Amino acid sequence: MIRKRSLMHRTAVVAAAGTTALVLAACAGSGDDDGSAGHGGHAATASSSAPSSPSASASASAAQGQHNAADVAFAKGMIPHHRQAVEMADLAPGRARSAEVKKLAADIKKAQDPEIRTLSGWLTSWGEDVPAEGAMDHSAHGMGGMMTAEEMTGLENASGTAFDTAFTELMIKHHEGAVEMARTERADGAHGPAKKMAGEIIDSQSAEIEQMNALLGKG
Template sequence: MRRTAVVAAAGAAALVLAACGGSGGDGSAGHGGHAATAPSSAPSSASASASASASQGQHNAADVAFAKGMIPHHRQAVEMADLAPGRARSAEVQKLAADIKKAQDPEIRTLSGWLTSWGEDVPAEGAMDHSTHDMSGMGGMMTAEEMTGLENASGKAFDTAFTELMIKHHEGAVEMARTEQADGAHGPARKMAVEIIDSQSAEIEQMNALLGKD
């Protein structure tokens, strides 16, 4: 009985030593311990990165609405401006149309870039053809009938129609920009809104003066 107990105790001791040797000698425990501490540092690094990214380019629903609304709005203004060469009689109207296109083409590209970076869809080129009916009366967008009338006009009739319609169009853009200025979170978008308010308000004054000369 005594011999059996000694053998059993020796066997138990051997098992304990083997277990200790396995935990100390096997590198997997060390890796496991390292892996256990890694996740605790990863989230802080990820949250720091998220915070940096938020401070650099945070945006909200108002910014998205501004970009998605202003792109088709600008596209229509550019389309109107493209009608001026060959139709407008006034050199001032021709220059105004050229200035509008020069200012708004780059803004369309910038607005599209923001939407892409935010994971949002950029309004399709053809969307304007369908939206003119839905957006007429909202944001100063022209109806299909008004666009056709402008395409068919020339000389002084074109100058007057272009100027009157573009005033309404610009007033809509200024209103949209003021909404972005008040509600938006994206710094560059709010800055563009201020520039649109300033430049298009000045052009509205210019066009009202042109109409006053007739």
């Protein structure tokens, strides 16, 4: 009798243990499902990403790809404008007398060379033609401040103090034209990086205009 009771008790314990294991397994399975959904599962991803996806896509488009005709005109105009400034700056090391003029020329080249590459990259990404090298004809597109062929020849033939004065006067006019173009881009452009560059051109070249006026005794 005792042996029989012991056997029945053992069976009950085993059954209870099996039931407990099943309950624990079910609970664990439920927890895993919740965890996967909350940490990147399909349910969580669908509910969290769907509302933000359109706005995120629009923001990316506005920041990277959106542009208009004003942006294209800014890039196409500023590339030859910058190239001419760099061409003028390249004359300074062998002709300028003033250390200040030589440093100014070096600063202009250092700033504008990278901007030419950036502007060219934008045009390429927009499916637009990059202005050909040497196609500026020193009065291209009627852009403000561009030197004529005669002015460029005169600068090439000058040296010493005469070069310093001519370079400074012509570069002031050149910078004023660039600032005006940049202000147009700030007002009419749509491409965020282009408008940012325009703002930087306004700030840096306006400061250089003040510096050059001071060199001429006009400050």
